[in-house]
Amino acid sequence: MNQVVLMGRLTRDPEVRYSSGEKALAIARYTLAVDRRGKGEKAADFIPCVAFDRAAEFAEKYFRQGMRVLVSGRIQTGSYTNREGQKVYTTEVILTEQEFADSKGEAGKSSTGAAESGRINMQESDDFMHIPEGADDEGLPFN
Structure with missing residues (x-):
């Protein structure tokens, strides 16, 4: 079984890129x-x-950088050859779930408890994403 659960703080804001092709991911x-x-x-x-x-x-x-988050997923290893011709080995966690680990109060707002923390499960079949309270509605697929 390959499963890992981690809690830690983000060292910097997430970096997002999009794959090329018809359906960018x-x-x-x-x-x-x-x-x-x-x-x-x-x-x-x-x-x-x-x-x-x-x-x-x-x-x-x-x-955002400094936020404490809880993630779960699987460890994946790989390798590639860099520009200098050296083989580089990689290890990363491919996420299946991610959520806030601090309550809103701990993040600097009024305390509401961890049960209301934002959470997304990448394996949910209902296609719902739990958005943290107070998040702006801009960019959401519904209003």
């Missing part, structure tokens, strides 16, 4: 700083994460 990349639990010394791992399609657009619109 949004691809968001961001890095989570995940604290290591241990005795004494504080350390963090920096984990690259990738979200696709609507989840990528959600991350671009609502996730």
Whole structure:
């Protein structure tokens, strides 16, 4: 079984690009700083994460540097040859779910609890995306 669950803070705003072709697909990349639990010394791992399609657009619109988020997905490894001819190995988390880990109160607004945090499940079949309260309606597919 290949499944990972991480909670950490975004090291910078997500970077979104679109694939080429008839049906352009949004691809968001961001890095989570995940604290290591241990005795004494504080350390963090920096984990690259990738979200696709609507989840990528959600991350671009609502996730910002420093926010704490909870993600789950699978680890994927790969490799490529760079311009200097050296083989580079990659490891990243391909997301199946992502959500805010802090309540609105912890993010600097009135406290409402984690149950109302924004969440998107990339495997949901109902095609609904939970938008955090107070988000502007601009760009939403409905009004």
